[in-house]
Amino acid sequence: MHRLIARGLMFGNLVRVDSPVWVERYNRALKALTGRTTEQTEFHIDISGFSPEIGDEFGDPLYLNQAGVNRQFILLTTRQRAAPLLNAKFSTSRAILRQFIDANERELFALTARDAVAGELINSVYRADTAAKLFDIRQITIEADTTAGTVATADKLGTLIDRFKREEDAWYDDVLIGEMIGLAKQTGDLTRNPVRLGKMTFAQENFWTALFGGxxxxxxxxxxxxxxxxxxxxxxxxxxxxxxxxxERNEIARFLKINGLAEPIVEARGVDAAAILHQKMDFIVAELAAVMGESLQGATRRDLRAMGRRYAQHLPAEWQGLSALARWAEAGGPWPMIDSEHPAYFYTLRAARGPEASLVNQLLAELTPLDIRQLFICHKEAFYRAYAGWPEAKKSYVADFLAGEYLVDKAGTRDALFGHEAPMAEPTPAVGPWSTGRKDTHQGFDVVDAVGPWGAVRRL
Structure with missing residues (x-):
């Protein structure tokens, strides 16, 4: 994995902890959450405060994630929101932590100036020893405080302040005033530095989990x-x-279709479908070339085309299907028959616009492992597993490609592949392999009956 680490494709954007003050704060929070402390004096942390170095020290990559279902976190700085989430067991965890930090940025900035903030993503399941228990997870609630209990103290002080304002004789209550002064010494000026963290709850309806094989x-x-x-x-x-x-490809294709979760790339608005298809084809050629012992060092698109011609007889069905579709998209060639049993089928789809788009793109990435770019963007856990088993030539090519063409403009690449324009009032039916109802007079049958709007889905 050294290539990925060196190019920032693995453990990238982690926050470096190298000051004695931060290490001491981290240890206080770690002790409060787990009862353990680290001997490390320099380490890196992700958005949740998990450190791969400390995980190695403890021999426990889940030291902040007991049983994989109770994610705890340590915040030393609001800069952690840009960091990845390592060893993610649920697809929603990073987004939840990011939203929590964004929603409480001012308060967290004030709190982390003096202490670490420790907390937990709480759900009603403490151990998922059966897959059925995962369905008991309906919502996630975040609770957090500093190791000194500043938030709880501020809440108590706020209650006393309300009582002081409400009671007529509060000015003469020396005990009440003394308690307020004592608490204020711990919290500081609440009017200038608010320390109240709202308890946030997130619905957990649709998600991916790494448990039970994924x-x-x-x-x-x-x-x-x-x-x-x-x-x-x-x-x-x-x-x-x-x-x-x-x-069960046909069943999954049908599931995506009847729920409106996916759309063909060639029908997506605002994208260069042919360019996306050709890039997917290049990835497939790179896979074949690596197997054939070719060096992919510095390989350009022209080099890959040459390798594709050299090994044309060995190109798999995935490449053949995408090539036929690209010819149709570019030059109006004959439309290809790509049904849900065809190896290229899921390579021709992307998630439809909607709240589940990222989850669907993750599923599609797992169904299309030869598309290394989508696999890396949408499902890093699967990408790292696959990478470990690739030939050295492919590892080098993939690392160079992602560092040179993805990292330089991550937002632009994501938008080009997965972005969606505002829906049009009356979408114009497309003509071609995913037509929505055109009669093909040359073939003498209805295209929809043959392939449907997402390609052929065998009726169950």
């Missing part, structure tokens, strides 16, 4: 389902209508 849960869609990357039989009975394994 499981996607969609509960708030019209037709709910769970999709597992692990052993479907090992999950046991689940309290949801349908459960699919990743290999």
């Amino acid at each position: 499981l996607y849960i969609f509960r708030s869609v019209p037709h709910p389902a769970a999709i597992t990357a692990g052993d479907k039989a090992a999950l046991g009975p689940l309290p949801i209508a349908e459960t699919y394994a990743l290999k």
Whole structure:
């Protein structure tokens, strides 16, 4: 993994902790949460305060995430909001922490100037020893305070201030006034430095979890389902209508279609569909070239095209399907028959506009492992697992490509691949392999019956 680390593709944007003051604050918070302290004097932390160096020291990568379902966190600075979340067990955890920091930025800035803030993402499940227990997680609540209990003290002081204002004889209550003065010495001026952290609660309806081999849960869609990357039989009975394994391609395609969760790249507005398809094809050629022993050092798109011609007879069905679709998109060639059983099918989709777009793109990334860019952007855990087993030539090529073409403009790349324009009042039906109802007079049958708006989905 040294290439990824050196290029900022792994452990990138972590916050460096190297001052004795920060180390001492971190240890106080760590002691309060886990009963342990670290001997490290320099280390790095992610958005939750997890440190890979301390994880190695403890021999416990879950020292801030007991049983994988109770994420605790330590904040030393609001700059942690730009850091990644390492060893994520739930797809929603980083977004929840980011929203908490953003919503309480002023208060956290004041608090972390003097102490560390420690807290927990609380749910009603303490141990998910069966997959069915994951469905008991309905919401996540954040509770946090400094190691000195400043927030709790401020809440108590606020209550006393309200009492002081409310009671007529409060001016003569020396005990009340003395208690207020004593608490104010701990909290400082609440009017200038507010220290109240709002208790925030987040719904947990649709999410991915790394537990049980990887499981996607969609509960708030019209037709709910769970999709597992692990052993479907090992999950046991689940309290949801349908459960699919990743290999059940036709069922997953149907699930995405009936819930309106995905759209064909060639019908997406505001994107260069042909360019996206060609890039996916290049990734597939790179995979084949690496297997064939080719050096990919400094390989350009022209080099990859040359390798594609050299090994044309070995190019897989994924490349063949994308190539046919690219010809249709660019030159109006004959539309290809790409149904849900075709290996290229999921490579032709992206998430539709909606609140579940990032989760759907993560699912699609797992279904299209040869698209290394989408895999890295949308599902880093799966990317790192796959990377470990690649030939050295592919590792080098992928690291160079992501560092040279993705990191330089992450926002622009994400927008080009996954961004959505405002929906049009009356979408114009497209003509081609995902037509919404055109009769193909040359072929003599209805295109929708053959392939449907998302490609052919075999009727179950």
